[in-house]
Amino acid sequence: MAGTLNLPIPAVSSVRSFSSSNGAPTSSVKFLPHQCRASMQSFATETRSAAVASRRPASLYEVLQVSQNASPREIKSAYRSLAKIYHPDSAPHRSESEDDQDFIEIHNAYATLSDPSARAIYDLSLMAVRGRRPQMSLSAIQNSTSGFYTTRRWETDQCW
Amino acid sequence: MAEASYTVASDSETIGEDKSSAFPEIAIGIDIGTSQCSVAVWNGSEVELLKNTRNQKIMRSYVTFKDDTPSGGVSSQLSQEHDLLSGATIFNMKRLIGRVDTDPVVHSSKNLPFLVQTLDIGVRPFIAALVNNMWRSTTPEEVLAIFLVELRVMAEAQLKRPIRNVVLTVPVSFSRFQLTRIERACAMAGLHVLRLMPEPTAVALLYGQQQQQSSHDNMGSGSEKIALIFNMGAGYCDVAVTATAGGVSQIKALAGSTIGGEDLLQNMMHYLLPESQTLFKTHGIKEIKSMALLRVATEDAIHRLSSQISVQIDLDLGDGLKINKVINRDEFEEVNRKVFVKCESLIIQCLQDAKVEVEDVNDVIVVGGCSYIPKVKNLVASMFNGKELYNGVNPLEAAVRGAAVEGAVASGINDPFGNLDLLTIQATPLAIGIRADGNNFVPVIPRNTTMPARRDLVFTTCHDNQTEALIIVYEGEEKKAEENHLLGYFKVVGIPEAPKGVPEINVCMDIDAANVLRVLVGVVMPGSRQPTIPIMEVRMPTVDDGHGWCVEALNRKCGNTQDLVTVQKKV
Structure with a gap:
């Protein structure tokens, strides 16, 4: 899993923006040439992918726009x-002007949160991250999971 | 866009339509089955099936070659029986399209009453019709294009507008290469493919629409409904599990196989005349007539067995070859036991992949020509504890109706009553990956991944100072690479010299919502975030006809010098 994090292919954002600005994803033709160029560019430009990363929602719950104690049913309908x-x-x-949220991202968030066990592990990892911040109190759960998911980047979320 | 711009469509693309007209053209839905085909269109408030001049909604999928002008089953009122016996009629092309002559499906088609010749080397089979005592060669694409043109003419006459955009249904088990051949046939017929839908997902869309309508009617809560769709036609058997709510249908899993009515027919023919293969090997005029006679009689017997317990077959094949037999339904079911076992295993696999229990399934939908066979209905129902099958769809029309709904949705048509406020979230029917770890198939995108999808996997070199890596892309479910469908191959060159296992070769696969697959490969050396060589992006499939040769040739040329291995996950 460690390996997969190195090239996250930031085409994520570029693919989206092109398909939406064209407004015609049904005719696959049009955005292909743009997309290759865009994905390679963003691949090469670290700054750009960093900018993308900074815009990312803080948690999978934010991706789905639900609260952390949302019921499975709420998650499904969201x-x-x-x-x-x-x-x-x-x-x-x-x-076109709407924020460029990616369906793949939404689906990945849903895949994690709709699976009870994956959601439980994810919740623990969320707590672990917060636990390391000084203002948060350390919970017993955090201790038991320390060293399991010490950092949480968006890439780790993608790996579920 | 004010200024005119000239663009060249990528070589690997089909030409897209310019959507400049004020009124969006509604794409029509076409179901080209192995034995039957039909056309439907959204008429503004509901789906309507188009009829041919003989008032038929469902037409036979065959083409008869006569003199210079071939004619299909859509338009011509031919004495099909006679043409079939003469070897001039070509059919079952959906079973043969995009297959090479080493494929067992091609071999089992050799007793069709026309010429299917194989050289067993991995090229396309030679197919020919007997016209005026001459073998006239053709291709599956050409045959499909001929009746696609007829369907198009029929639709244009009735809708009084030119038809260009279509949504076609395809079997789940079709490889991406086969899909390109279907697109090719459409292009030959002057049609632009807006979407190729796996058949059961078209049914799922129709079901989703029905559920949405009924929840509107009774102000229901619109809670999620799970349906299993079993579709068995003449050539293919497909299963899908869909979860639908509020007009959004999520395809949870797909499973499919090349089994269908044709296999039932072949098995029965073999049962009635075990020596048929050797008897008809020469494909002379007499043999073709005998093959056709046997075929027509057996097909008729199977149809009658759907309503009768037993049938009497009296057949004179000429040359003193006579068949007089009573066949009962039990015999039919025993002869085809393996086919039915395969059907069951497809359903089990699909439920497992979808992570759905039998009790969770709200509706079981059985469609396709084979759904009239009592054994098929019973076996599906018994797997769901005798549950009553869903009766809201016409078994022969469900797929084409779903395709027509998708045609309207994909054309951007709005319905004031919200009947087109629908979305199907598709899944990949087959895994896609590359050859690595010796001769293994390593999936990058597993089957039943939600589309659009993007996954990547890291590989590395398996020799010291290996500077080149061969990426061979396959699609399928088999462990051994070459048992899967080859999609294409390319070479990554310029990998910096390093001990084996050091360079990280990242293979990313991307499928967009239009089901276009792109493979991206980047090379990264440890300690760097930058790719060391330009990333390669290849749109797949790139293989062409006769691709059965390719892998063997690659192996001969490269051996294992350019192989890859997967990077072990560090736990």
């Missing part, structure tokens, strides 16, 4: 309503 907005097939119905 996923569906976001899918209706952000799935590339729905893109023509959407205005």
Whole structure:
């Protein structure tokens, strides 16, 4: 897993922005040439991917726009309503100016949070991260998981 | 965009339509089955199936070659029986499209009453129709294109507008190479493929629409409903599990195989006349007639067995070859036991992949021509504890109706009643990966991954100072690389010299919502975040006809000097 983190292919953002600005993902033709260029550029430009990373939501709950104690049902319906907005097939119905949230990201968040055991582990990792901040109190759970997920980057989230 | 710009479509792309007209053109839905085909369109408020001049909604998928002008089953009122017996009629092309002559499916097609010749070296089979005592060669793409044109003419006459955009249904088990051949056939017919939908997902979309309508009607809570769709036609058997709520259908899993009514027919023909393969080997005019006679009679017997317990077969194949037999339903089921076992295993696999228990399934939908066979209905129902099968869809029309709905949705049509406020979240039916760790297939995107999808995996060199790496991309489920479908290959060169296992070769695969697959490969040396050589991006599949040769040739040329191994996960 460690290896996969090295090249996160920041095409994430570039693919999205191109497909949405074209507004016609159904005809796959149009954005291909742009996309290759864009993904390679962003690959090469560290600054750009850093900028992308800084815009990222802090947690998977934020990605799905639900609270941390949301019920499985709420998570499911949040996923569906976001899918209706952000799935590339729905893109023509959407205005371009909206934030470029990626459907793959939404789906990955949903995949984790809809699986009870994966969600539990993820919750623990969230606590572990917060636990290391001085203002947060250390919980018993954090101790038991220390060394398991010591850092949390968006890439680690993608690996679920 | 004010200024005119000239763009060249990428070589690997089909040409897209310019959506400049004020009224979006509604794409039509086409179901080109192995034995039957149909067309449907969203007429503004509902799906309508188009009929041909003989008032048929479902037409036979065949093409008869006569003199210079081939004619398909859509338009011509031919004495099909006669043409079939003469060897001039070509059919079952959906089973053969995109397959090479080492494929067992191609071999099992050799007793069709026309010429299917194989050289067993991995090139496309030679297919020909007998016209005026001459073998006229053709291809599956050409045959499909001929009746696609007929369907198009029929639709244009009725809708009184030119037709360009289509949504087609395809079997789940089709490889991406086969999909390109379907696109090719459409291009030959002047049609632009907006979407290729796995058949059960078209049914899932139709089901999703029905659920949404009924939840509107009774102000229901719109809670999630899970359905299993079992679709068995003449050529292929497909299974899907879908979860639908509020117009959003999520395909949780897909499973498919090249088994269908054709296999039932072949098995029965073999049962009735075990020596048929050797008898008909020469493909003379007489043999073709006998093969066709046997075929027509057996097909008819199987149809009758759906409503009768037993049938009498009396057949004179000429040359003193006669068949007089009573076949009962139990015999039919026993002869085809393996086919039915395979159906069951597909359902089990699909449920497991979807992580859905039998009790969680709200509706079981059985469609396709084989759904009329009592054994098929019973076996599916018994797997769900005798649950009553969903009766809200017409088994023969469900797929094409779903395709028409998708055609309207993908064309951006809005329905005032929200009947098109639908979304299907598709999943990949087959795993996609590369050859690594010797001759193994290492999936990068596993099967049943939600689309659009993007996954990456890190590989490394397996020799010291290895500067080149061969990336061979496959699609399938088999462990051994070459047992999967080859999609393409390319070489990464300029890897810095280093001990084996040091360079990190990152293989990323990206499938967009239009199901376009791109493979990106980057090389990174430890301690650097920058790729050391330009990243390669290749749109797959890149293979062309006769790709059965390729891997063997690559092996001969390169041996294992450019192999890769997976990087072990550091736990």
